[in-house]
Amino acid sequence: MVAETHSNRAILDAERTFDEACVDAKLSLFAKGVNLEEAHLLAYYPPVQRNPYQNMLYTAAFEKGFACFSVADLDDIGSPPVDAPLGVHYHWVHKVFAGAETSREAERMASRFLDTLDAQKDAGIKIIWTIHNLLSHSARFIDEEIALRAGLSDRADFVHIMNPATLEICARYYEVNASKTFMVPHPSYFGVYGDYISADQARFDLGITPEDKTLLLFGSLAPHKGTRQFLHNLEALEETLGIRVRILIAGQPVNAEYQEEIYALVADKPNVFLFEHHIDDQTVQRLFRAADAVVCPYETGLNSGVAATAATFGRPCVVPDILVPALVGASAGIVGFNPSDPSSLSVAIGRALEASANPATETALIDWAKLHRPRVMSRAFFDALRQRW
Amino acid sequence: MKPDTSTKGNARHVRRLIKAGYRILPQFVLMLARTGIVDPFARRKAILPRRPLTILAIRPAAQDRVVYTLRVATGKPYAERSAATLSVTYRTFWGRKIRWSEDAARHAFFADPIDEVTEQPAYFDVPQGAFWVVSTIQRHTDTRRIGVSGSLKPLACAALPQVTWEQALLSRDRLLLESALSKAQATCDRTAARQILARLLFLLQRRADRALLRHISDIDAVFKTVPTGNAVQSDTAGFTYDALLTTPFKNSMMLSRWLKSEAIALEAATDADTILLTAGPHLGLRLMAARYAEKAVQFDGDTQYDANGLDWITVADFEAVHALT
Numbered sequence: 246m247v248a249e250t251h252s253n254r255a256i257l258d259a260e261r262t263f264d265e266a267c268v269d270a271k272l273s274l275f276a277k278g279v280n281l282e283e284a285h286l287l288a289y290y291p292p293v294q295r296n297p298y299q300n301m302l303y304t305a306a307f308e309k310g311f312a313c314f315s316v317a318d319l320d321d322i323g324s325p326p327v328d329a330p331l332g333v334h335y336h337w338v339h340k341v342f343a344g345a346e347t348s349r350e351a352e353r354m355a356s357r358f359l360d361t362l363d364a365q366k367d368a369g370i371k372i373i374w375t376i377h378n379l380l381s382h383s384a385r386f387i388d389e390e391i392a393l394r395a396g397l398s399d400r401a402d403f404v405h406i407m408n409p410a411t412l413e414i415c416a417r418y419y420e421v422n423a424s425k426t427f428m429v430p431h432p433s434y435f436g437v438y439g440d441y442i443s444a445d446q447a448r449f450d451l452g453i454t455p456e457d458k459t460l461l462l463f464g465s466l467a468p469h470k471g472t473r474q475f476l477h478n479l480e481a482l483e484e485t486l487g488i489r490v491r492i493l494i495a496g497q498p499v500n501a502e503y504q505e506e507i508y509a510l511v512a513d514k515p516n517v518f519l520f521e522h523h524i525d526d527q528t529v530q531r532l533f534r535a536a537d538a539v540v541c542p543y544e545t546g547l548n549s550g551v552a553a554t555a556a557t558f559g560r561p562c563v564v565p566d567i568l569v570p571a572l573v574g575a576s577a578g579i580v581g582f583n584p585s586d587p588s589s590l591s592v593a594i595g596r597a598l599e600a601s602a603n604p605a606t607e608t609a610l611i612d613w614a615k616l617h618r619p620r621v622m623s624r625a626f627f628d629a630l631r632q633r634w
Numbered sequence: 635m636k637p638d639t640s641t642k643g644n645a646r647h648v649r650r651l652i653k654a655g656y657r658i659l660p661q662f663v664l665m666l667a668r669t670g671i672v673d674p675f676a677r678r679k680a681i682l683p684r685r686p687l688t689i690l691a692i693r694p695a696a697q698d699r700v701v702y703t704l705r706v707a708t709g710k711p712y713a714e715r716s717a718a719t720l721s722v723t724y725r726t727f728w729g730r731k732i733r734w735s736e737d738a739a740r741h742a743f744f745a746d747p748i749d750e751v752t753e754q755p756a757y758f759d760v761p762q763g764a765f766w767v768v769s770t771i772q773r774h775t776d777t778r779r780i781g782v783s784g785s786l787k788p789l790a791c792a793a794l795p796q797v798t799w800e801q802a803l804l805s806r807d808r809l810l811l812e813s814a815l816s817k818a819q820a821t822c823d824r825t826a827a828r829q830i831l832a833r834l835l836f837l838l839q840r841r842a843d844r845a846l847l848r849h850i851s852d853i854d855a856v857f858k859t860v861p862t863g864n865a866v867q868s869d870t871a872g873f874t875y876d877a878l879l880t881t882p883f884k885n886s887m888m889l890s891r892w893l894k895s896e897a898i899a900l901e902a903a904t905d906a907d908t909i910l911l912t913a914g915p916h917l918g919l920r921l922m923a924a925r926y927a928e929k930a931v932q933f934d935g936d937t938q939y940d941a942n943g944l945d946w947i948t949v950a951d952f953e954a955v956h957a958l959t
Contacts (some may be wrong), residue, residue: 338927454891489855502712508839513832515851
């Protein structure tokens with residue numbers, strides 16, 4: 246019981262009602278000195294705990310006259326009990342399908358979600374959507390999710406994108422009206438994770454000698470991350486590169502069946518180190534600092550927090566070509582590959598390892614990270630939103 | 635009986651088990667099983683209850699080893715790791731518990747998808763003085779529904795079964811695999827050992843297996859990538875390398891790292907291109923260090939190599955390196 250009361254979630258949402266949150270928000274903005282005509286309330290959904298993205302994006306909210314608060318249940322949202330414009334900011338929409346076992350159920354849930362959006366719009370609430378992915382990584386009900394995204398896109402007043410190619414890529418599945426969109430890049434993780442362990446110490450801690458070329462695959466262990474295919478092709482990769490590489494794989498498993506495949510693939514590879522658990526904020530630095538380069542062997546994607554994290558720690562990163570424009574300005578250390586051509590991954594990794602040997606790469610990436618630090622990107626986000634709202 | 639499933643998904647998996655003939659144990663069977671005397675799985679396919687099931691048996695035929703043969707099933711479409719655990723404790727005739735390694739007295743079963751259920755023999759060594767064998771099986775989690783058939787009674791096992799190499803590699807039993815590993819060690823077969831360790835690692839995820847696999851792989855890599863030597867051999871050796879310059883290699887070290895350290899010490903000790911290797915202790919290791927320091931070598935006296943005390947390294951490994959010089 247005590248653990249429940251003191252959980253992170255309670256700390257985050259203060260266990261208050263939607264109405265209480267609105268009143269608190271308005272009072273906080275008033276205390277901050279925000280002109281009450283300019284005060285905006287922004288509820289966001291779904292709240293996520295371990296991914297710091299939302300905290301990063303909203304870090305400059307108060308200085309820009311916005312008060313942001315999470316809502317765990319969309320049914321809680323109604324007209325605000327205070328005189329202030331309210332928006333609901335939608336992020337990852339897969340949660341809409343939580344518990345669905347059949348397409349029919351998924352269709353019903355999507356329909357109910359869109360009805361909720363209609364009701365919010367009828368109540369004068371603005372709808373904001375950040376397109377994180379083309380489709381949810383764990384999407385089981387593809388057609389239903391496409392329909393849901395099309396409906397959300399149609400209803401959204403403002404659409405936040407982080408990759409300039411987003412509209413073009415999404416057009417394969419659903420239309421996004423360009424006039425609603427605004428582009429603010431993914432922030433770096435500058436100041437987000439602990440960053441005080443030296444590369445030498447990190448490598449020593451992990452038993453990596455200075456000569457070992459080390460690649461890091463970071464993030465949840467899920468099929469869309471491409472880890473399985475990467476491990477299948479590891480020997481070919483080493484042959485192409487002409488070196489033996491050390492591989493660090495770190496992240497939380499999300500699928501037991503897939504995890505068994507990973508266990509089977511790494512069992513006979515003593516050069517692969519698997520850390521199959523959530524990596525806490527103070528340990529992230531050890532992995533990134535120890536690596537020569539970071540690899541995101543994804544099949545597709547729109548944005549990558551891992552690539553932004555790699556840049557923050559000054560490490561080159563290999564990403565699918567489609568992700569390169571999302572990290573504009575970091576070209577010194579962002580190397581693209583073509584996911585449909587496995588050999589291009591080896592070439593890209595070779596280039597990333599070459600880049601890592603050049604001290605200028607680390608400097609350039611850290612400069613990028615400073616320019617894109619969360620507070621700067623957060624200000625850009627709220628400025629763009631205010632212009633339209 | 636109210637099912638203890640917490641999600642619709644679990645309920646679906648339970649339905650699959652029931653369709654395959656697995657049943658929730660009737661109350662009277664559960665009650666009899668909890669007396670510790672009745673085998674709850676005898677002649678039935680049962681769904682494991684939430685609480686562990688224990689039975690008490692007399693150690694069979696005074697053997698040093700017992701075997702249980704169970705089939706474990708899941709309604710899920712893939713094999714579930716550590717779905718059920720069998721723990722065995724031993725007691726003397728008078729009921730005193732015998733201290734015994736916990737690792738050696740536990741076996742974690744994989745649950746197979748219903749259409750692929752196979753027998754999973756689990757072998758246990760029995761300590762001296764044991765009279766009673768107390769066997770407990772339990773599910774890994776509260777929400778998981780696991781089907782079991784077979785017997786919870788220990789059977790006598792005079793010796794581990796003779797299995798082929800392929801069968802051993804497919805086995806899920808620790809003792810069988812460790813026995814195969816011992817055979818590989820006896821013949822210093824690193825390739826076989828790596829395969830067995832990979833299987834053990836997949837099954838048990840033990841640090842010790844991972845460390846041994848890294849150790850053996852490192853030895854393999856060291857002997858496969860001995861520098862062929864670019865140093866120009868002089869007529870006379872400029873340094874007599876008659877003893878190791880650092881602490882001798884131990885099996886607890888990675889050979890590659892020890893060699894690097896010794897090679898650095900050798901380079902610091904002499905800048906001669908050619909060194910003289912004298913007969914004596916650690917000749918093989920000195921030869922390797924010289925090769926890794928990229929020195930040309932001359933030999934003085936008998937070049938008899940000795941691999942005593944060096945796990946997973948043979949005289950033939952050193953002789954192969956010698957042949958390169």
